[in-house]
Amino acid sequence: MKVLCGIIEKDGLVLITQRSESMSQPLLWEFPGGKLEPSETEEECLVREINEELSIDITPKQRLTPASYTYPDKIVELIPYTCAFKGSEINLLEHLRYKWVTPGALASYTWCPADIPVIKTYLQLLQG
Numbered sequence: 756m757k758v759l760c761g762i763i764e765k766d767g768l769v770l771i772t773q774r775s776e777s778m779s780q781p782l783l784w785e786f787p788g789g790k791l792e793p794s795e796t797e798e799e800c801l802v803r804e805i806n807e808e809l810s811i812d813i814t815p816k817q818r819l820t821p822a823s824y825t826y827p828d829k830i831v832e833l834i835p836y837t838c839a840f841k842g843s844e845i846n847l848l849e850h851l852r853y854k855w856v857t858p859g860a861l862a863s864y865t866w867c868p869a870d871i872p873v874i875k876t877y878l879q880l881l882q883g
């Protein structure tokens with residue numbers, strides 16, 4: 756299944772979210788996003804999912820290299836986009852917590868396994 760995730764940037768920081776105990780992959784960190792519906796574009800999916808989860812508005816910017824990961828019950832193709840934060844207050848509607856962190860701190864969180872190569876790709880992009 757195709758899953759879109761947003762690396763949302765603001766003032767040099769990145770927004771990360773922690774999955775709640777009731778979700779699959781409980782307490783792991785991820786980039787907000789979700790499953791691509793057949794009727795929508797990748798960008799539409801990102802805007803919709805992030806609004807549904809956090810009630811904020813974002814603009815997708817750059818598509819990064821997707822990463823595939825085989826979980827016991829599903830194969831996830833994780834498609835990352837860098838996104839601009841357009842403002843408004845964050846309301847957590849599904850997640851346990853969120854944090855704005857420096858890119859250098861990303862590696863110190865416990866991520867969904869599919870995100871590990873995505874973080875590597877993002878850090879390489881920043882390094883130019």
Ligand SMILES: Nc1nc2c([nH]c(=O)n2[C@@H]2O[C@H](COP(=O)(O)OP(=O)(O)OP(=O)(O)O)[C@@H](O)[C@H]2O)c(=O)[nH]1
Pocket residue numbers: 758759760778779780784785786787788789790831833867868869870
């Ligand atoms: N949004 C998001 N999902 C991710 C990331 N990494 C990753 O493995 N996933 C997985 O991709 C799927 C996204 O599904 P979803 O957000 O639309 O719905 P969900 O958690 O209710 O799905 P699920 O209950 O089937 O696991 C989940 O299985 C989630 O664990 C990520 O960085 N962001």
